[in-house]
Amino acid sequence: MELKQFKITVLPLRDKLLNYARRLTEDSSDAEDAVQEVMLKLWNQRHKLDEYRSVEAVAMTMTHHLCMDMWRSRRPDAIPLEQIQTTATTGTPERLLEEKDACKLMQEIINSLPTLQRMIIRMKDIEEYETEEIAEITGCNAEAIRSNLSRARKKVRDIYLHAIQERKRRNDV
Amino acid sequence: MMNNPIRTTVLFVLLLTFTARATAQQGLQIAAVFQKYGKQKGVTMVELSKEVLDAYRMNLYKSLIFKDAEEAMPTILRSLETDKKKAKKVKEVVSSGQIRSGYYQLPQLKEDVNRFILFKTGKKGAATLIYIEGELDADDLVTMLFMKKE
Amino acid sequence: MKNNIEELLNKYFEGETTCEEERQLRRFFAKGLVPEHLEVYCPMFAFLGKRRKPFRYYLTYSLGAVAATFLLTIGVSNVYRHLSPSVSSYVVIDGKQYTDAALVREQAKAAFHNVSFSEEDVFVTLFE
Numbered sequence: 001m002e003l004k005q006f007k008i009t010v011l012p013l014r015d016k017l018l019n020y021a022r023r024l025t026e027d028s029s030d031a032e033d034a035v036q037e038v039m040l041k042l043w044n045q046r047h048k049l050d051e052y053r054s055v056e057a058v059a060m061t062m063t064h065h066l067c068m069d070m071w072r073s074r075r076p077d078a079i080p081l082e083q084i085q086t087t088a089t090t091g092t093p094e095r096l097l098e099e100k101d102a103c104k105l106m107q108e109i110i111n112s113l114p115t116l117q118r119m120i121i122r123m124k125d126i127e128e129y130e131t132e133e134i135a136e137i138t139g140c141n142a143e144a145i146r147s148n149l150s151r152a153r154k155k156v157r158d159i160y161l162h163a164i165q166e167r168k169r170r171n172d173v
Numbered sequence: 174m175m176n177n178p179i180r181t182t183v184l185f186v187l188l189l190t191f192t193a194r195a196t197a198q199q200g201l202q203i204a205a206v207f208q209k210y211g212k213q214k215g216v217t218m219v220e221l222s223k224e225v226l227d228a229y230r231m232n233l234y235k236s237l238i239f240k241d242a243e244e245a246m247p248t249i250l251r252s253l254e255t256d257k258k259k260a261k262k263v264k265e266v267v268s269s270g271q272i273r274s275g276y277y278q279l280p281q282l283k284e285d286v287n288r289f290i291l292f293k294t295g296k297k298g299a300a301t302l303i304y305i306e307g308e309l310d311a312d313d314l315v316t317m318l319f320m321k322k323e
Numbered sequence: 324m325k326n327n328i329e330e331l332l333n334k335y336f337e338g339e340t341t342c343e344e345e346r347q348l349r350r351f352f353a354k355g356l357v358p359e360h361l362e363v364y365c366p367m368f369a370f371l372g373k374r375r376k377p378f379r380y381y382l383t384y385s386l387g388a389v390a391a392t393f394l395l396t397i398g399v400s401n402v403y404r405h406l407s408p409s410v411s412s413y414v415v416i417d418g419k420q421y422t423d424a425a426l427v428r429e430q431a432k433a434a435f436h437n438v439s440f441s442e443e444d445v446f447v448t449l450f451e
Contacts, residue, residue: 102366102369102370103366103369103370103373105366106366106367106370106371107370124338124342124345125345125371126371128342128345129342130341130342131338145338146337146338146339147338148338149338150336150337150338150339153335153336153338154336156367157336157364157367160363160366160367161363164363
């Protein structure tokens with residue numbers, strides 16, 4: 001399935017997904033992010049979407065799961081303690097400090113990003129899609145993509161700078 | 174210099190392969206179901222190794238198919254009930270008080286190792302129980318589980 | 324040139340650069356004539372420059388393609404078994420163990436097929 005086909009079969013689902021996501025998350029920016037992520041995931045699987053009896057059912061289920069995860073993460077008391085601890089330690093400079101190889105460090109940092117940010121940074125910086133193309137695929141406006149991309153890049157930069165500064169400080173001591 | 178990441182990766186993969194067995198189904202009640210019924214008559218047990226499963230981002234796949242699960246059912250349901258208490262996500266279809274199908278995501282074994290139990294009853298008392306472990310997440314699994322066009 | 328790069332960097336972090344401008348940035352940081360205060364960015368762009376191909380692009384297979392993959396990889400695992408007997412695939416039917424690749428594959432597929440979603444499950448998932 002290529003872009004033209006994708007636009008015909010998948011994009012029209014967007015409004016329905018967005019409505020559903022809004023009802024589940026009760027927050028329109030969360031809903032927007034959830035639908036962006038679902039659309040990108042579907043795009044990544046575009047070559048096998050033909051195999052499903054109903055792309056709509058797949059898309060709705062993905063949206064459902066994602067929104068439930070978002071809903072849960074906004075209610076810290078609903079998450080078991082062990083889970084909070086693991087999320088808190090992933091991607092912190094502490095673990096990254098041990099990583100000597102700069103490339104592997106970068107890889108680790110990118111892996112530690114939230115899924116949506118990781119997917120957008122990968123598409124833009126590695127697969128070389130233009131922001132407008134990503135907007136076209138997700139049916140979102142370019143501004144929404146740009147803002148997520150900016151957030152992702154700044155986060156990568158901040159974690160990276162923090163990691164090397166911290167390492168330098170330790171070496172000086 | 175260039176070889177270093179490759180070497181590390183190879184070592185890591187080897188390490189994963191050898192530790193996969195030791196950690197499989199750790200602390201789960203359904204491990205006992207596999208142990209008890211895996212070699213009985215009327216039961217088919219499959220275990221796939223990591224290298225077969227790599228493409229699916231799984232480390233381990235174990236399945237049990239019961240032709241007739243009547244005798245084993247109380248044990249299975251009790252085990253699911255126990256393991257369910259630890260599960261992060263539970264999705265069940267229950268009709269007339271009995272679980273028809275169940276999808277359970279357990280807490281990660283360690284970073285990047287997700288665990289799932291799948292259970293479903295079939296026609297004439299048949300039942301299938303599957304345990305999956307690996308990097309794949311719930312979305313990946315759900316997508317795989319969607320019925321394909323004939 | 325230098326001011327231009329700093330401007331591009333700002334645009335980059337705002338998510339406003341085009342792919343062409345990003346290539347320009349990567350080329351600049353790859354050249355090595357980087358002013359000291361910008362050196363910290365070298366590894367970032369070097370990393371992105373190295374990854375021209377998607378770095379974690381996992382192929383997922385349809386059940387039909389599963390067969391081919393299983394067959395292929397089981398060949399490998401048979402060799403592997405001699406090295407490490409504990410990590411091979413097998414099937415036990417009525418108490419008898421087999422390691423025949425096709426049979427193992429068929430039974431694994433059957434079990435997975437059994438637990439696949441039915442219309443009823445999809446309905447329940449969506450409208451609970």
